[in-house]
Amino acid sequence: MVEIVSFRTPGPGDQSYLLVHQGRGVLVDPQRDIDRFLRAAAERDVELRFVLETHLHNDYLSGAEQAARRTGAELVMPAAAAPAYRHTPAFHLEDIDGGNGLILRPLHTPGHTPEHTSYLVLVEDEPVAVFSGGSLLVASAGRTDLLGPERAPALARLQYGSLRRLAALPPQVGLYPTHGAGSFCAAGEVDRHTSTIGDELRSNPLLAVQDAGQAAAELLADPMPIPAFYQHMQPANTIGVPPMPPTTPPELTLDAAPADARVVDSRPRKAQADGFLPGSTGIEDGDDFGSWAGWLLPYQAPIVLVAEPGQDVTEPVVQLARIGVDTVLGVVRDLGPAATAGYELLDLDAFTARAARPGAQVLDVRMPSELKDARLPGAVERFLPDLVTEGVPAELDPGRPVLVACGSGRRAAIAATILADHGYTPAVLDGAGIPDLVAALRSSAGPGRG
Incomplete structure (x- = not known):
């Protein structure tokens, strides 16, 4: 029997894992703050034998090298990753013996990145779990456009082949992806974080696609924005990541x-x-x-x-x-x-009343993919990070208040501080979002007027 402990990092929507088998541990895709993983191993009296990386991550710095150094575990990386520090390269189908009947079988699953490798876990020759990294995800698959638009189509076709490879595993095999809901490395969102191959065959729409070209088109449709810091992650993970800094600032x-x-x-x-x-x-x-x-x-x-x-x-x-x-x-x-700057926080009723006034200026700072859920006619649309890179939209008059909304108020509040720095007077929709505002304005307009 194996125990798989999941460590979820909610912000980026990622997961790391600790596999425990007969007192020995395997750590998979650890983030940089490794103490939480090592504590869990110590609490279970586990000897950490291996640290596995599925790929060179684009969304966070890895703690794999430091975890291996701290514990003496063997660091296993995809063979094509070629990082600049000591590791064991994982080659496709070259089994790694974990002892006591545990086998780790690398499966080359390119697409999310070219070197991407999943790891099938076998106990007494029976496949029980697969760590799929950024390949097959719950109801989705890992993005293939993070290395640039030029490589995205080829990587998307490779991802299709990788998805089919993983889908061919026995249906009872547990699926443990690194990316999931909330991650900008995922091509879709779902509330579940782990699954089985059988469940994915029944419910993952990408596994119903039988053509590489169609799958690539679906993977590349409606691309999500790429956070600015992503460009720095993979190079750092290739060179090597130093230990965590102190976490209590003066x-x-x-x-x-x-x-x-x-x-x-x-x-x-x-x-x-x-x-x-x-x-x-x-x-x-x-x-x-x-x-x-x-x-x-x-x-x-x-x-x-x-x-x-x-x-x-x-x-x-x-x-x-x-x-x-x-x-x-x-x-x-x-x-x-x-503290001389500020902005207004308005609940839905107050914000709706302001937005209904003639000449009201509404700024929607949601990401482009959210616009399909609801769109407010007349609103100026600019995704929050674009306020920094492209500036405040010229359509907004700094002489009049700007009503700012997103999906809940969190991003709108961030935007308000940016707007205030540019001389605007913001008012934020707090605790509600554009879909709520659209519904409220329709309701206030009365039957036949919305």
Whole structure:
């Protein structure tokens, strides 16, 4: 019998795994903050024998090399990955003997990346699980466009072949992908994180496709944006990732904060709305804090966090470190009279009333793929990161308030701090999104008028 412990990282939507078999452990696709994995192994009195990587990750820094160094485990990487540090190359169908009847069988499954390798787990010659990385996912498959549009079509066709290879495994084999819901490495979203081959044969729409060209077209349809920090992940994972930095930043006063630092306000959006430092970027602490900071700020820029008294900032620092941003200089907990910028937070009713007024300016900062769910006629549409790279849309009049909305209020609140820095007066739809606003405006218009 084997036990498979799952470690989910909600923000990027990724999972790492610890396989336990008769006191021996196999760690799969660990993120950089390896202490949580090593603690789980120690709690189970497990000797870590192998650390497996399915591919050179595009969305986070790997902790595989450091985990192997700390424990003496054997680091196994796809043969074609060729990282610049000591490892055992995994070749297609060349079994790795884990002892006590455990076999790890590499399966070359290119598509998400060219070197991508899945690992089939056999116990006493019976296949029981497959770690599929960014190949076959629950109800989906890994993206094939992360290495650029030129390579995407060829990788998409390769992904089709990899999906068929994995689908040919026995139906009872457990499916344990690295990417899933919330991940920008996934080509779709679903609430389940693990599955079986049989369940995927019954429910995964990509496994119903019988033609490589059609599968490639579906994989490449409606591409999601690629976060800006992704371009730095694979090179770092190839060269080698240093250990985690300290996760408790020093306390700073605002006067002591370096002038060249980027200020990131991690307080709840209500506190930000009441007053924030002009020029700062407000990103409320949450599961995706690191992703948005890595996307919106210059990579590895020095950062000063703003937090409330007593607010724990360990998690934001850890999230930044997972993407290689080790540049948090400290945390400021009292802005004093310097907090002169702000924005309004409006509930759905108040926002709807404002949006219904003639000449109201509404800015929708959702990603393009979300627009199919609901679209507000007359709204200006610009995805949140594009406010940084492309600027504020010229259609917006800085002399009038800008009503900002997304899907829940989180991204709209971030956008509000960007707009305020450009001289606009934002009001944020809080606790609701564009679909709710569209429905509310239709309802307020009355029968036959919406």
